[in-house]
Amino acid sequence: MTTTHNLGFPRLGLRREMKKAVEAYWQGTINADQLARTGRDLRRHHWEIQQQAGIDWIPVGDFSWYDHVLDTSCLLGCVPERFAHPGGAVALDTYFRMARGRAPSGQPRPACEMTKWFDTNYHYLVPEPTPDQAFSLSSEKLFEEFAEAREILGDKAKPVLLGPLSWLWLGKCHAESFDKLTLLPRLLPVYGEILQRLKDQGAQWIQIDEPILALDLPPSWLTAFEQSYHQLQIKGLNLLLAVYFGPLAGNLKTACSLPVAGLHVDAVRAPEELSRVADWLPAHKVLSVGIVDGRNVWRSDLDEALEALASLHDRRELWLAPSCSLLHTPVDLDAETGIDAELKTWLAFAVQKLEELTLLKQALDHGPEIVADPLEASRRAIASRRASKRVTDPAVRRRQAEITPAAERRANPYPVRREAQRAKLDLPLLPTTTIGSFPQTPEIRARRRDFKQGEISADDYTAFLKKQIAFCVQKQEAYGLDVLAHGEPERNDMVEYFGEQLEGFAFTRNGWVQSYGSRCVKPPIIYGDVSRPRPMTVDWIRYAQSLTPKPMKGMLTGPVTMLQWSFVRDDLPRRDTCLQIALSLRDEVADLEAAGIGVIQIDEPALREGLPLRRKDWPAYLDWSVGCFRIASSGVRDETQIHTHMCYAEFNDIIESIAALDADVITIEATRSKMDLLDAFAGFEYPNEIGPGVYDIHSPNVPSAEEMATLLELAAGKIPLERLWVNPDCGLKTRQWPEVDAALGNMVEAARILRRKYS
Structure with missing residues (x-):
């Protein structure tokens, strides 16, 4: 039996x-x-x-x-x-x-x-x-x-x-x-x-x-x-x-x-x-x-x-x-x-x-x-x-077939882009920024729930979100951050938010799975070909930029991460679905640039996670995953600065592929490893700019300015100072405002300590 x-x-x-x-x-x-x-x-x-x-x-x-x-x-x-x-x-x-x-x-x-x-x-x-x-x-x-x-x-x-x-x-x-x-x-x-x-x-x-x-x-x-x-x-x-x-x-x-x-x-x-x-x-x-x-x-x-x-x-x-x-x-x-x-x-x-x-x-x-x-x-x-006809979109398939190698390349290499970006952005040594999200307060979650249940109007919900964005911008200016983010109050999750606006995705109400500890996510279900019917983030980022003269980052989730953090269809090669997402994001990046946004972050925390377990399968995966990121990010001018973010992964084995992403700035989790993760970048002589995290956002502990300055000193021993950024390990969505106020204030002060020391 x-x-x-x-x-x-x-x-x-x-x-x-x-x-x-x-x-x-x-x-x-x-x-x-x-x-x-x-x-x-x-x-x-x-x-x-x-x-x-x-x-x-x-x-x-x-x-x-x-x-x-x-x-x-x-x-x-x-x-x-x-x-x-x-x-x-x-x-x-x-x-x-x-x-x-x-x-x-x-x-x-x-x-x-x-x-x-x-x-x-x-x-x-x-x-x-x-x-x-x-x-x-x-x-x-x-x-x-x-x-x-x-x-x-x-x-x-x-x-x-x-x-x-x-x-x-x-x-x-x-x-x-x-x-x-x-x-x-x-x-x-x-x-x-x-x-x-x-x-x-x-x-x-x-x-x-x-x-x-x-x-x-x-x-x-x-x-x-x-x-x-x-x-x-x-x-x-x-x-x-x-x-x-x-x-x-x-x-x-x-x-x-x-x-x-x-x-x-x-x-x-x-x-x-x-x-x-x-x-x-x-x-x-x-x-x-x-x-x-x-x-x-x-x-x-x-x-x-x-x-x-x-x-x-x-x-x-x-x-x-x-x-x-x-x-x-x-x-x-x-x-x-x-x-x-x-x-x-x-x-x-x-x-x-x-x-x-x-x-x-x-x-x-x-x-x-x-x-x-x-x-x-x-x-x-x-x-x-x-x-079912709902799983295949002929227009999406035609666009995939028409992609050429040129779509994966920026017009000029990083050293040329760097000069154009520095002239436009005029940032100090050790520029400070965050990874994107700010606390999702009970009030934000309650208003989102009320809107979804039809208890408040779209106009009232939009007005509320704009108020939250303005609050985040004011906070960041008070901290003294150099490159700001709009805080993402409109986003329920970094994948779910985008999936809700793309064709080919479906969503659950109780489809929770554990990511770590008490952190839960509701992965979207990709059941069909993916396309973008309309811009997804442009209005929010344009509004946030209108509130400040400082650079405002456009915040997107990358194609590999959207793939990895979804339940993916099993009737199509994963690389094909990833390419469809990349093409959708390419259009969003172009619209953000056209709206005057000079810094665009495309997060890829799942790039390392998607690596096959057997080394013989790595080259094929890295080829298409890096290619999809580059397709999403490469259709912009030299002066538009592309960021990406990765966290909680070992990078040594794939450092060449990370460099091949050709992002102008990469931010990484580095606090819990006490900057050990930077060894991969230092040993490889990573050519672009790096923001190693100095604040562990997955802990309620608030580090002092001196503790963060010590981490920055360690980072400066591995990466040239002029190519270092200062930022937390990850987004601040799960933290509370008192923790964020104290930690980001200390983070900016840590950057100032190092600037005074090395200026």
């Missing part, structure tokens, strides 16, 4: 209950007991949802108050020294200080570094092991949650744990030339202790996630896998090794030969590899097939899935699962009332994906006739999407 299981369920809750509870705790409106009660209720509800969907083995330990990698660090006792952890169990407020630098109790400290989880838009907290790191079991969270789950699920509760090799790989040791693998002999006994405790509590299967097996790994790491999993064997306990996000490729034989009871593979990202895995995996081991897409929202083609599974079902014990954790998908399509009926039939969220698994199980075990009606409904939906 076929078995179904799930790798992980969305943590937020359908109504973002987790987010609201965590933020209430931070703000002091609920206490730790009330927070814990919310967590218990939410976990119970999610387990019951999965039970009702017919899932046989249900994950436990996938719930987190902030991040599962941070949970693992705390479980292992890996707490950086600056957080003054006395040993023993890691306190809740220590956990939150590691995540965001501040908690209701304890001294504020710089938060742990944050970066992207493989090629997703989820951010994890980077472990910080030291060469002398001692590991010890330091959290009861996993064991307590497993005890809770056993009361509801009985023997079908399946603990989930990030594997030791992946945790080490994702960590960052600040000691020079330190080999993290030397920590493995100290780490594995603690993992063994964790597994034994879970077995003693009644665990029969434990899922150990080792997603780094989808990467290009050095031989020493593959050898470490063999050694580690021999050491982690416990009699009577079944380990299911889970690999996702890509093919095993050269790691296939290693993964298949490890002494575990089962192997999960991603048959959505690597369908061509499934038969090879089945051939190499010993017959006594469970093969778990990730047959339903855990990262996108499209309905599965059940006939296609059954065809892929039929031969395997006859050969061996088969488990069915989503390709990866459903963390990356919204909770329940049934909660959506605003999506039109046809489009809705094309979609599946987390709950529906689990139901698809149950249908596949029933069809395999008892024949497709037992689920004839659901299968027929699936066929109709798949056929409807393929035949």
Whole structure:
């Protein structure tokens, strides 16, 4: 008989209950007991949802108050020294200080570094092991949650744990030339202790996630896998090794030969590899097939899935699962009332994906006739999407075909443009700016909601937004910033706002997914060809520029980021959709320039995130992604300054491609790494201008002018002073005005300190 299981369920809750509870705790409106009660209720509800969907083995330990990698660090006792952890169990407020630098109790400290989880838009907290790191079991969270789950699920509760090799790989040791693998002999006994405790509590299967097996790994790491999993064997306990996000490729034989009871593979990202895995995996081991897409929202083609599974079902014990954790998908399509009926039939969220698994199980075990009606409904939906005229726009396709290489090039190289821009903008040494957004206050969100619900008129809403823009401009002039932004009060999200004005996008009301911590986004759904019917930002930026003689930035989200942070259609190559978005943005850039805007920022924080996991696939991706940015940005005069922004990513491997973007100014996140990320730019001798962030906006801590000046000194040791800008790490949307007032005032003063020193 076929078995179904799930790798992980969305943590937020359908109504973002987790987010609201965590933020209430931070703000002091609920206490730790009330927070814990919310967590218990939410976990119970999610387990019951999965039970009702017919899932046989249900994950436990996938719930987190902030991040599962941070949970693992705390479980292992890996707490950086600056957080003054006395040993023993890691306190809740220590956990939150590691995540965001501040908690209701304890001294504020710089938060742990944050970066992207493989090629997703989820951010994890980077472990910080030291060469002398001692590991010890330091959290009861996993064991307590497993005890809770056993009361509801009985023997079908399946603990989930990030594997030791992946945790080490994702960590960052600040000691020079330190080999993290030397920590493995100290780490594995603690993992063994964790597994034994879970077995003693009644665990029969434990899922150990080792997603780094989808990467290009050095031989020493593959050898470490063999050694580690021999050491982690416990009699009577079944380990299911889970690999996702890509093919095993050269790691296939290693993964298949490890002494575990089962192997999960991603048959959505690597369908061509499934038969090879089945051939190499010993017959006594469970093969778990990730047959339903855990990262996108499209309905599965059940006939296609059954065809892929039929031969395997006859050969061996088969488990069915989503390709990866459903963390990356919204909770329940049934909660959506605003999506039109046809489009809705094309979609599946987390709950529906689990139901698809149950249908596949029933069809395999008892024949497709037992689920004839659901299968027929699936066929109709798949056929409807393929035949729909709304997905293809002939005019868009013609414009794509007519693009020439000249569209990707500015008229002159950067040194020529630099002189034209300096003459026009007349900026001081170390010009100061922000990344774009300012606080989205409760009043702004309330007015947006009132407008969408028809409770205030368009004229009243426009007047309100103009008042907010004027307020932001006045604030920035008072701080003394050199290049201003309009504050983006009209924008709900940096992707959603643009998608709402482009053809080919659809939107949800409750399609929330976690980006990091309590930060949630509602990714748009790109279902058809993309085009821009009319200007999207010009009126707002033109108005903001009319309020000040200082340069005002036009603010756009780049084509790669709009692609990466959306649920993208799977019936067209991603590069084609990206090009369609780029052409739409090219028109917007031209309109901004025609309106007199001399500085235009096209944010691309997701460029690194979109990089394929295997190096052999990098050149093709970098070619089309860089090309799309250049198509969006290159149709302007020399004196128009193009900015871009990137955050929370490692740049060393793609620095040449970042330079190939040919943006006049790039701003990057650099605070949590203490300017270490600038090493890539310095070593490469990056030719254009750079703004390394000096204010970590993801923490409520407000750095002093002296602290920021120290960071600028570090930056000046790596990048020529005349090419440095001064700015925060990222947009200020999630911060509050008192924090922003203090931090930006200090930031401008830090720039003045350096100007006085070097003038």
